[in-house]
Each structure stands twice: as C-alpha cells, then as structure tokens.
Amino acid sequence: MFKSATEVYDTTSAMGRFFITLVAAIAQWERENLGERVIMGMEKNFRKGGWNGGELPYGYRLEDGKLVVYEPEAAIVKRIFNLYKTKGQREISKIFNKEGLRTGKGALWAGFTVRYILNNPVYIGKMRWMDNLIDGDHEALVSEEDFEAVN
Structure with missing residues (x-):
C-alpha cells in the first residue's frame, strides 16, 4: 500500500493502482525523453568539434x-x-x-x-x-x- 502526504492516492482500489501506474509510466517516459535530448545535443556539439566533457x-x-x-x-x-x-x-x-x-x-x-x-x-x-x-x-x-x- 502506498500513502502520500500531499495527495490522496488509494492503492487499495483498482483506480488508485491504475493512477500510480500511469504516473510512473509518464515519469519513465520523461526521463528517457530527456536522456535522448541530451545525447542529441552532445552529438551536435561533437559534430561541430566541441568538447563534451x-x-x-x-x-x-x-x-x-x-x-x-x-x-x-x-x-x-x-x-x-x-x-x-x-x-x-x-x-x-x-x-x-x-x-x-x-x-x-x-x-x-x-x-x-x-x-x-x-x-x-x-x-x-x-x-x-x-x-x-x-x-x-x-x-x-x-x-x-x-x-x-x-x-
């Protein structure tokens, strides 16, 4: 069971578990999307001859x-x-x-x-x-x- 101090998430119900799964999937998508954008920026800098660190x-x-x-x-x-x-x-x-x-x-x-x-x-x-x-x-x-x- 998951309890939040600021939001009401009821993981004892199907809807609550679905909501938590949805929020986690969006967070994972954003993390992966950010990683792809960082790599694209580093590759662009590299192709211009820049130093990536x-x-x-x-x-x-x-x-x-x-x-x-x-x-x-x-x-x-x-x-x-x-x-x-x-x-x-x-x-x-x-x-x-x-x-x-x-x-x-x-x-x-x-x-x-x-x-x-x-x-x-x-x-x-x-x-x-x-x-x-x-x-x-x-x-x-x-x-x-x-x-x-x-x-």
Whole structure:
C-alpha cells in the first residue's frame, strides 16, 4: 500500500493502482525523453568539434568549449611519438620520471599512460564519440603518418 502526504492516492482500489501506474509510466517516459535530448545535443556539439566533457587530453586546454594546444604538454606528446620509434612505453615513462616530468594530474608516468597517448586519435585532429571518429576543429599535434606508424 502506498500513502502520500500531499495527495490522496488509494492503492487499495483498482483506480488508485491504475493512477500510480500511469504516473510512473509518464515519469519513465520523461526521463528517457530527456536522456535522448541530451545525447542529441552532445552529438551536435561533437559534430561541430566541441568538447563534451571528461578528462582533457594531455597537451590541450579548454577555451570557449574548444580544445587548444597547451605548448608545454604538447611538446611532451610530440616527444613521446618520436621516442616510441626506438623505445617502448615503459622505457619512455622511466625517462620522463627520471627527468622529473609529471602527467597532467601531477602523477608519475606509467607505460599505460604513454600507450593511451599513442593510441588517442585526438592527437591527429580527430574526435571520438561513441563509435564515431570525425575531424575535430582543434590543432593536431602529430601527423597521421606518425600516428599510424606507432599503431
């Protein structure tokens, strides 16, 4: 049995149970409809090259909803791609840690952090949204040739 402090809902009758079912169905529809509208808005922003949130890629900052190159970190990203031609992920992370370099969060470098950068298409000017990959309106840090070579 359901009791409300502000409305009279009698769930002991068929009409009361029907009303509660109806209100619950409308609430579920509104929740799902809102979710669909949010996804449509995020997809539209993505297609325009906008950033939809989440952790920013190392080497970029956010200005007016767009990714812009942050040169101190961008130089390290470019260095990772160059070092990977002759060294592995773990060795690159060890080099950076010995030099006192830190990730964007101030953490030590790890092999998986280097691998994440090497595999992230944002560095060739692309944006990933769900299963889609499109051209972003941000500056690429590495060439597609270099990106393909390490992948």
